[in-house]
Amino acid sequence: MDRQTIVPMATDCKDYEPVRIESHWQDYWKKDKTFRAVDFSERPKFYVLDMFPYPSGAGLHVGHPLGYIATDIFARYKRMRGFNVLHPMGFDAFGLPAEQFAVEHGVHPRVTTGKNVANMVRQLKRLGLSYDWDRAFATTDVDYYRWTQWIFLQLYHSWFDPGRNRARPIDDLVEMLESGKLRIGRDRRILFPSRDETEDGKPDSSGGRDWNGLSETEKREVLAAHRLAYLADVHVNWCPALGTVLANEEVTNEGRSERGNYPVYQRPLKQWMLRITDYVKRLEDELDLVDWPEPIKLMQHNWIGRSEGAVAHFPVGGEPATDAAAARGESAPALSVFTTRPDTLFGATYMVLAPEHPLVDQLATPDRHDAVAEYKRQAARRTELERQADAKTKSGVFTGAFAVNPVNNERIPIWIADYVLMAYGTGAIMAVPAHDERDFEFAKQFQLPIRAVVMPGDDWLKEQADKTAADAGINGAPIDEIRRRYIRHPDVFPEAFVGQGLSINSSNDEVSLDNLATPDAKRTISRWLKDKGLGRTHVQYKLRDWLFSRQRYWGEPFPILHGPDGEILAVEEDELPVELPEMEDFRPHGSDDPDAPPRPPLGRAPESWRFVERNGVRYQRELNTMPQWAGSCWYYLRFCDPDNRERFAGPEAERYWMLGGKAKGQAENGGVDLYVGGAEHAVLHLLYARFWHKVLHDLGHVSSPEPFGRLFNQGYIQAFYYEDERGMRVPADKVVDQDGKPAEQVQDEPDRRFFFEGKPVTQRYGKMGKSLKNAVTPDDMCEEYGADALRAYLMFLGPLEAMKTWNTQGIEGISRFLKRIWREYVDRDGNRHPKIADTAESNPDTLRLLHETIKKVGEDIEELRFNTAISQMMIFVNHLQKAESFSIETARSFLKLLAPFAPHLAEELWARLDDRSSISAASWPEYDPARLEGAKVKVVFQVNGKYRGDALVDKGADQDTVLAAAKDHSKVAAHLEGKTVRKVIYVPGRILNIVVS
RNA sequence: GCCCGGAUGGCGGAAUGGUAGACGCUGCGGACUUAAAAUCCGUUCCUCGCAAGAGGGUGAGGGUUCGAGUCCCUCUCCGGGCACCA
Incomplete structure (x- = not known):
C-alpha cells in the first residue's frame, strides 16, 4: 500500500439514517485522505477528469453533478481495480459572469468568486465525490495564472x-x-x-x-x-x-x-x-x-472544415482597369480564387470579391467609384443579423473592372458582393452560375451570363423541366430536347445543377474536359493550371x-x-x-x-x-486580458503537480500522469484516461486545449500528443417548467394540478391542468436551471434522501449520454433499494443481521446470481452503463431478501459492487462486518465463469418464429434430443398438430425453431 | 438547406438478429396496523375470452431472414451541431 490508513469505525445508527452516516464517512475520508493520488506509485495510473465548472452564484442543481457522479463511480471502481487514480477538481473562475455580478453588487469579483467556489466545494463534498481535494485550485489563483501567462x-x-x-x-x-x-x-x-x-x-x-x-x-x-x-x-x-x-x-x-x-x-x-x-x-x-x-x-x-480544390489566378485585364493601374505605375494584379470545382472553370462568367478585399479600391473604375464606396460602407455597417435576414436576396455592385478567364481568355466582369466572405479562401471567387446556387441567384438578379459546363442526369433535367412554366418550352418535352436546351440555355431552368456529371462546353486549344467525369475533369484542369503557372491544387480550411x-x-x-x-x-x-x-x-x-x-x-x-x-x-x-478559454486550456496539466513553484508541472509528474504505462484500460496514446463533460464543449474548449497541448508537446514540455485520450459526453437533465399568462416563469415547486396535487407528482400524466397561486399556468419543458425556475438542488435531495440515493438515482435515470427528464418522485425507488440493503445487513437493534452466516455460501442460486451480478456490474461500469448496473444490483438484492440466509462472503462481495455507487452506505455496512479498513481500499471481486450457468440451460421453443414454450435441457444436448423435448411440450405439440415440419433451426443452448407449413 | 443523434406501456427505461417491455416510478387490489406512515405480497402493453388460451403490438410504409425493436431502403416527427465556407 502507498499509505497509512486510519481504522474506520461504523456509526451507532440503528436505522438507515443517510444524513448522519454520510457526514460521518465524509469526515473519515477527509481525515484519512483516502482519495489522495500518489505521485509515482508503483500501481498503474488512471486519470479521471471532469470538465471543471464555472462557480456561478446560483450554486448547483441536480443536473450539474451528473457527470461528476459518473466519473466518481468510475474512479472508485478503478481504485478497487488496483489503479492509482488521479481524480481532481478545480474551478474555471475568470470570466464575464463574475465580473457582471460584481458590477451589479459592487463587490470585487475576487470576493464573489471566492464565495461561489466555497459554496460549490461544500455542495460537491456533500455528494461524497472522491476528489483529491489537496489538488484543487481556481484559474484565478495567481499561482495558476502565472503559468497561463507562461504558456x-x-x-x-x-x-x-x-x-x-x-x-x-x-x-x-x-x-x-x-x-x-x-x-x-x-x-x-x-x-x-x-x-x-x-x-x-x-x-x-x-x-x-x-x-x-x-x-x-x-x-x-x-x-x-x-x-x-x-x-x-x-x-x-x-x-x-x-x-x-x-x-x-x-x-x-x-x-x-x-x-x-x-x-x-x-x-x-x-x-x-x-x-x-x-x-x-x-x-x-x-x-x-x-x-x-x-x-x-x-x-x-x-469546424475545421477541410475542402479540397484548386487555386486559380485570373489576370486583371482589359480597360479601363489596367489603364488606371498603369497610370499609377502599377503592374496589373492577378486575382486568386479558391474553388472546389476547378472542373467548372470554363463556366466562370464573372468574378466576385468580398467588399473588404484589399484590391477593391484599386480595381474600381472612376465612374464606379462612388457606387463601390457606398456598397462597402453599407456592408460594413450591416450587422450579422441583417446579412442573415437578407441571405435569400443577393446584393452587390459592379466595379467596372474586368478579369481574364485563364482557360478561354474571355473578359469577365468583376463585382463585389457581401455573399463572398473575406475570411474564407482568398476573399474572391470565380462565379460559375450554372453550377452554384449562390452564383446562380446572383446571376439571375443582375442578368449575368449563365453557361452550362456539366451535363446533369436525365432525372434532374426532367424534374427541373416539370417545374418550369409551359411557355419555356421544355415542360413535358422529350428528354433529347430538354438536354439540348440545357446545353444552350441553362438559365431557363429554375435551379443550378450542383452535382457531378460529364463536362461539356469545356475545351480550349490545349486542354479539353469534354466528356470527362467530374473527378477526372478536376484532375485534368488542375494539372493544366499548374503546368501553365495559372494555379495549383489546394486544400482550404474553414478554421480561422x-x-x-x-x-x-x-x-x-x-x-x-x-x-x-x-x-x-x-x-x-x-x-x-x-x-x-x-x-x-x-x-x-x-x-x-x-x-x-x-x-x-x-x-x-x-x-x-x-x-x-x-x-x-x-x-x-498590454491592457487587454485573455479570454475565459485560456484557463481551461491546460488545467488538466496543473492537476498533475498543482503546487509546483518552478514549473507549470514537474516533468516527471506530467509524464507519470499524462503518459503512464500501457496498463489495460488506460488511454492508448496517453492523455487523460477518461474525460467527461457536456457536448457543448465539443468544438471550442476541446479544440483550443488540443492546440495548446500540441504546442507544449512540440516544445518538449508535455509527453503525450493529445490531452484527452478517452472522452465521454453526458446528456443534460431537463425538467418541466411553468409559465403564466404573461409568459413569466413561475417556481415549478409551487405549481399544483386541478386536484391540488403538487405538479412534480403528476408532471407527466395526461389531462392535467396546472395552477400557480390559483392562476392557470402552462407546462413547458426545458433544460433545468435558474432561469426557468425549475431547478432542484442536490442539497434538498441529500437532506431528504441522502447523497447515496441521489447519486444512484441520477445514474439510474437512463443512459449517461442521453438527455433525461428529472422526476423527483422516481428517487423513491432507489431510496427503497438502499433501505432494503440496510435491512438485509442490519437488524432492528443495529447489530449484524442474523441472516448473514459465517459459513460458505450454500445457496447455489445466490452463488450463480452473485457471479452474474459481479460480471454485469463490472462490465457496465467499464462502458459507463450505470443504469443497467444498478438494475442488476436491484435484482440481486431482491433475491437476497427472499433467501433464508446468505454468507458473509456474499455480503462482502455485494458491498464492493455497491461501493462506487453508494459509497457511504457501503463503508458503513463494511465497517459493521468487522472490516478494519475502508472499502475504498478493498479489491474488486472476480467472477467465476464456471458459476454463471448450471448444468442445464433453458431453450426456447418456437413454431414459425413464435414462442410456444421452453424447457431446461442438458448443456451439451444435440438437436434431436432438444427437438424431442419440444415435441413433448403440450403447447408446441398443439401447434404442430396436422402440420408438416419443413425445417428445424437449432441455436445450441438458446432456441429451437420449428418451421411448419 | 447540410451533417449527426433519436422515436419501445400512463412515465423513466431494458433487450450479442432468438420469449419485447428487465429494473424502477405511478395506478389498482391485498396483508400488517385502532389508524396512518413505513414494510411486505399480488397486479398493471392492447383486443377478444368466465377461463385455459388466441390474436395484435417497438413512429409510418416496404425489404432481407426460419426469426427484425435490432440489418437495408423510403418517409414523418423530435433533439443537437453547422449554415452565403465558393
Whole structure:
C-alpha cells in the first residue's frame, strides 16, 4: 500500500439514517485522505477528469453533478481495480459572469468568486465525490495564472515549422534567417521550400529578400508574421454596449451578444491572435489518436472544415482597369480564387470579391467609384443579423473592372458582393452560375451570363423541366430536347445543377474536359493550371486564427509590454506573474456608439501598474486580458503537480500522469484516461486545449500528443417548467394540478391542468436551471434522501449520454433499494443481521446470481452503463431478501459492487462486518465463469418464429434430443398438430425453431 | 438547406438478429396496523375470452431472414451541431 490508513469505525445508527452516516464517512475520508493520488506509485495510473465548472452564484442543481457522479463511480471502481487514480477538481473562475455580478453588487469579483467556489466545494463534498481535494485550485489563483501567462509566452516565442510540421523556438527561425537558409517573400512571409507548393496566391518568382538586408522594424514584422501569438488588425465582433470584442461563439445567430443580447458590429481592431491555423492539419489528422465519440470527432472535422480544390489566378485585364493601374505605375494584379470545382472553370462568367478585399479600391473604375464606396460602407455597417435576414436576396455592385478567364481568355466582369466572405479562401471567387446556387441567384438578379459546363442526369433535367412554366418550352418535352436546351440555355431552368456529371462546353486549344467525369475533369484542369503557372491544387480550411484578447478586467493579464515606437516586448519568465491590479472601478465602459474606441478597464489601472521602465524606456502594459478559454486550456496539466513553484508541472509528474504505462484500460496514446463533460464543449474548449497541448508537446514540455485520450459526453437533465399568462416563469415547486396535487407528482400524466397561486399556468419543458425556475438542488435531495440515493438515482435515470427528464418522485425507488440493503445487513437493534452466516455460501442460486451480478456490474461500469448496473444490483438484492440466509462472503462481495455507487452506505455496512479498513481500499471481486450457468440451460421453443414454450435441457444436448423435448411440450405439440415440419433451426443452448407449413 | 443523434406501456427505461417491455416510478387490489406512515405480497402493453388460451403490438410504409425493436431502403416527427465556407 502507498499509505497509512486510519481504522474506520461504523456509526451507532440503528436505522438507515443517510444524513448522519454520510457526514460521518465524509469526515473519515477527509481525515484519512483516502482519495489522495500518489505521485509515482508503483500501481498503474488512471486519470479521471471532469470538465471543471464555472462557480456561478446560483450554486448547483441536480443536473450539474451528473457527470461528476459518473466519473466518481468510475474512479472508485478503478481504485478497487488496483489503479492509482488521479481524480481532481478545480474551478474555471475568470470570466464575464463574475465580473457582471460584481458590477451589479459592487463587490470585487475576487470576493464573489471566492464565495461561489466555497459554496460549490461544500455542495460537491456533500455528494461524497472522491476528489483529491489537496489538488484543487481556481484559474484565478495567481499561482495558476502565472503559468497561463507562461504558456502564452511559449506561444509568443514560437513559430510553426511547416517542414517539420511542428512548433519550434523563434530563435531557431532567426538563426536560419541569419544564415541565409530562408528568404522572405511577399507580405513578410518567409518562403519555406516545403510550403511553396501550397502557399496561397501567386508564386513568388523573385526568390525573396535576404533577412540581413532588412531594417529592425522589418525584422520584427517578419517574426511577428510567424509567431504563434501575434497582434493583428482583424475584423472582429465588436459589442459597444459591453465594451468588448466577442468571439464568434459568443455571438448569437441573430448577430447579438450571447450575454445581454446587445447588437454586435464588424469592425477592424488590433487584437491578439493565436495562430491555430498552422496546426489545422494536425488537429484534424490526430483525431485518429483519441477514443472519442464519433459525433464529436465529426463536429471537430466540420469546424475545421477541410475542402479540397484548386487555386486559380485570373489576370486583371482589359480597360479601363489596367489603364488606371498603369497610370499609377502599377503592374496589373492577378486575382486568386479558391474553388472546389476547378472542373467548372470554363463556366466562370464573372468574378466576385468580398467588399473588404484589399484590391477593391484599386480595381474600381472612376465612374464606379462612388457606387463601390457606398456598397462597402453599407456592408460594413450591416450587422450579422441583417446579412442573415437578407441571405435569400443577393446584393452587390459592379466595379467596372474586368478579369481574364485563364482557360478561354474571355473578359469577365468583376463585382463585389457581401455573399463572398473575406475570411474564407482568398476573399474572391470565380462565379460559375450554372453550377452554384449562390452564383446562380446572383446571376439571375443582375442578368449575368449563365453557361452550362456539366451535363446533369436525365432525372434532374426532367424534374427541373416539370417545374418550369409551359411557355419555356421544355415542360413535358422529350428528354433529347430538354438536354439540348440545357446545353444552350441553362438559365431557363429554375435551379443550378450542383452535382457531378460529364463536362461539356469545356475545351480550349490545349486542354479539353469534354466528356470527362467530374473527378477526372478536376484532375485534368488542375494539372493544366499548374503546368501553365495559372494555379495549383489546394486544400482550404474553414478554421480561422483564434482571437485571443478581451477588453475586460476579470481575466489573465497579458505578459506583454508596448514600447513607444510600437515595439512589443515580452515580459521575462522570471518576472511572472503579471498580477491583475487591484481596482476600484473595473467595469467595462460600454457605449451606444459603434465607432467609439475600446476602453479596456485596465486602461484605468494605477499608473504604477500600467507603466514599466526597461533600459530607460517607458513601456505600457498590454491592457487587454485573455479570454475565459485560456484557463481551461491546460488545467488538466496543473492537476498533475498543482503546487509546483518552478514549473507549470514537474516533468516527471506530467509524464507519470499524462503518459503512464500501457496498463489495460488506460488511454492508448496517453492523455487523460477518461474525460467527461457536456457536448457543448465539443468544438471550442476541446479544440483550443488540443492546440495548446500540441504546442507544449512540440516544445518538449508535455509527453503525450493529445490531452484527452478517452472522452465521454453526458446528456443534460431537463425538467418541466411553468409559465403564466404573461409568459413569466413561475417556481415549478409551487405549481399544483386541478386536484391540488403538487405538479412534480403528476408532471407527466395526461389531462392535467396546472395552477400557480390559483392562476392557470402552462407546462413547458426545458433544460433545468435558474432561469426557468425549475431547478432542484442536490442539497434538498441529500437532506431528504441522502447523497447515496441521489447519486444512484441520477445514474439510474437512463443512459449517461442521453438527455433525461428529472422526476423527483422516481428517487423513491432507489431510496427503497438502499433501505432494503440496510435491512438485509442490519437488524432492528443495529447489530449484524442474523441472516448473514459465517459459513460458505450454500445457496447455489445466490452463488450463480452473485457471479452474474459481479460480471454485469463490472462490465457496465467499464462502458459507463450505470443504469443497467444498478438494475442488476436491484435484482440481486431482491433475491437476497427472499433467501433464508446468505454468507458473509456474499455480503462482502455485494458491498464492493455497491461501493462506487453508494459509497457511504457501503463503508458503513463494511465497517459493521468487522472490516478494519475502508472499502475504498478493498479489491474488486472476480467472477467465476464456471458459476454463471448450471448444468442445464433453458431453450426456447418456437413454431414459425413464435414462442410456444421452453424447457431446461442438458448443456451439451444435440438437436434431436432438444427437438424431442419440444415435441413433448403440450403447447408446441398443439401447434404442430396436422402440420408438416419443413425445417428445424437449432441455436445450441438458446432456441429451437420449428418451421411448419 | 447540410451533417449527426433519436422515436419501445400512463412515465423513466431494458433487450450479442432468438420469449419485447428487465429494473424502477405511478395506478389498482391485498396483508400488517385502532389508524396512518413505513414494510411486505399480488397486479398493471392492447383486443377478444368466465377461463385455459388466441390474436395484435417497438413512429409510418416496404425489404432481407426460419426469426427484425435490432440489418437495408423510403418517409414523418423530435433533439443537437453547422449554415452565403465558393
